Amino acid sequence: MISEGKKRIWNEYQKEIADDHYFYVRSCVRQNFFPGSEKTFLKIMQHELGKDVYENPSHTTCTGIGYHSDIVPFETAMTVIARQFALMTEAGYENLVTSCITSFGLYSEVLETWHHFPELLQKIRMHLKNATGREFNIPKNLAHASDLIYKFRNNIAAKSTNRLINKQTGKPLKAVEHIGCHYSKMFPSKGVGGAEYPYVLIGMIEEWGGEVIDYPERRHCCGFGFRQYLVMANRGYSIACSRKKFESMEPYKPDLILTNCPGCPMFFDRWQYAISEMEGKTYGENDHGIPVLTYEELSGLILGYDPWDLGLQVHQVAVEPLLDKIGVQYNPLEKYQGIDHKDLGKPNMPSILKFY
Amino acid sequence: MKQFGYSINPDRQIDYDLTDKSLLSFIVSFEPSLLSCISCGTCTATCTAGHFTDFNIRRVHTLLRRGEITTLKKEIQKCMLCGKCQLACPAGVNLRNLIRSIHVAVEKFNV
Numbered sequence: 113m114i115s116e117g118k119k120r121i122w123n124e125y126q127k128e129i130a131d132d133h134y135f136y137v138r139s140c141v142r143q144n145f146f147p148g149s150e151k152t153f154l155k156i157m158q159h160e161l162g163k164d165v166y167e168n169p170s171h172t173t174c175t176g177i178g179y180h181s182d183i184v185p186f187e188t189a190m191t192v193i194a195r196q197f198a199l200m201t202e203a204g205y206e207n208l209v210t211s212c213i214t215s216f217g218l219y220s221e222v223l224e225t226w227h228h229f230p231e232l233l234q235k236i237r238m239h240l241k242n243a244t245g246r247e248f249n250i251p252k253n254l255a256h257a258s259d260l261i262y263k264f265r266n267n268i269a270a271k272s273t274n275r276l277i278n279k280q281t282g283k284p285l286k287a288v289e290h291i292g293c294h295y296s297k298m299f300p301s302k303g304v305g306g307a308e309y310p311y312v313l314i315g316m317i318e319e320w321g322g323e324v325i326d327y328p329e330r331r332h333c334c335g336f337g338f339r340q341y342l343v344m345a346n347r348g349y350s351i352a353c354s355r356k357k358f359e360s361m362e363p364y365k366p367d368l369i370l371t372n373c374p375g376c377p378m379f380f381d382r383w384q385y386a387i388s389e390m391e392g393k394t395y396g397e398n399d400h401g402i403p404v405l406t407y408e409e410l411s412g413l414i415l416g417y418d419p420w421d422l423g424l425q426v427h428q429v430a431v432e433p434l435l436d437k438i439g440v441q442y443n444p445l446e447k448y449q450g451i452d453h454k455d456l457g458k459p460n461m462p463s464i465l466k467f468y
Numbered sequence: 469m470k471q472f473g474y475s476i477n478p479d480r481q482i483d484y485d486l487t488d489k490s491l492l493s494f495i496v497s498f499e500p501s502l503l504s505c506i507s508c509g510t511c512t513a514t515c516t517a518g519h520f521t522d523f524n525i526r527r528v529h530t531l532l533r534r535g536e537i538t539t540l541k542k543e544i545q546k547c548m549l550c551g552k553c554q555l556a557c558p559a560g561v562n563l564r565n566l567i568r569s570i571h572v573a574v575e576k577f578n579v
Contacts, residue, residue, distance in 0.1 A: 348477035355476060389470040463470075
């Protein structure tokens with residue numbers, strides 16, 4: 113690979129990310145899938161980096177799941193999103209940060225639609241005024257939360273206690289980076305590196321000492337695809353997509369998969385269990401799976417947070433082999449303990465996939 | 469194995485690095501002119517059998533190259549070996565011998 117050429121191209125694919133004062137909107141599903149991620153993001157931004165991040169408890173779904181499942185009409189989605197903008201405006205913020213890739217894609221779609229059809233913007237303003245009495249400003253800067261971690265990756269590296277280096281071999285850990293489809297495939301200019309060279313997760317991995325794997329199906333969808341999963345009869349499509357990626361990355365022996373979308377880590381993580389039960393196949397070493405992390409969880413590990421505080425115990429694929437490689441200190445006995453050492457109960461063990 | 473109420477859909481991707489080319493190699497050794505084929509479809513356009521059935525000699529060639537050989541035996545039964553395709557072929561492929569070679573190959577490889 114001619115790296116000089118790549119660097120020049122990547123320079124042309126940068127996006128503007130605000131420095132401070134963010135209005136943060138959470139995801140509908142991430143708190144169930146990976147309960148520690150959003151809390152960790154706020155902890156890093158507010159306490160580690162000293163940034164002003166505000167969230168409003170009145171914030172609702174962006175309707176993205178319903179919209180992409182053909183249940184919620186676009187005008188309804190636009191009006192709901194206009195309400196989020198109104199909450200942001202009322203709180204005195206101009207920079208909006210989304211936790212969810214689907215939200216980020218839908219917000220971008222709405223803003224682009226209003227840009228090309230200003231009469232529709234006026235109509236939505238009227239709808240919102242009639243329904244709630246609220247008014248709103250369009251955000252000056254729209255970013256995904258992974259954009260912020262990417263922007264401040266150097267600051268995180270400066271405070272890090274762990275690196276993506278295999279403590280046993282001294283070699284960089286091999287990471288698969290997987291970008292959510294709605295991050296930059298729909299609007300390439302809205303993502304760091306565009307759709308061709310999405311650099312947002314690569315930047316984190318490289319800055320924190322890891323090595324990124326380039327494999328044939330790197331840009332393939334994880335298979336979530338909303339209707340592919342939400343309709344049970346269609347789940348064969350969803351799991352087939354994930355398996356295609358696993359089969360493609362397996363020969364490169366990745367140590368972890370890093371994602372920036374709510375759906376991708378969920379499906380990479382859970383489908384590894386389902387494939388092991390259906391076909392007896394596992395993709396990691398010694399019947400382990402390949403650990404799947406969100407960018408917040410990885411940031412937390414780099415900063416030395418307790419893995420059980422990050423919520424890594426709710427992953428279906430055991431993360432312990434990765435923690436051992438990085439050299440993260442953890443107490444196995446506290447894995448299933450909640451706040452004040454409350455026993456959360458141990459899940460049933462998979463029949464093939466190794467779990468602790 | 470557990471039943472989840474759905475299965476993993478089979479992959480329809482054709483990976484030319486992984487396909488079985490032994491049948492194709494065997495046939496090309498019998499009829500090397502097949503390598504001159506430009507996939508123009510003239511053979512299929514002039515095919516009398518193709519006029520009355522779904523026989524498509526161009527498709528047979530494509531399946532052969534893709535390694536999708538399970539239906540080949542049934543397909544080539546439809547050919548009458550009249551040789552009109554061979555007269556029309558601009559690349560000079562000996563198509564009658566090709567069909568005969570496929571007959572031999574499917575027997576040899578027990579496809």
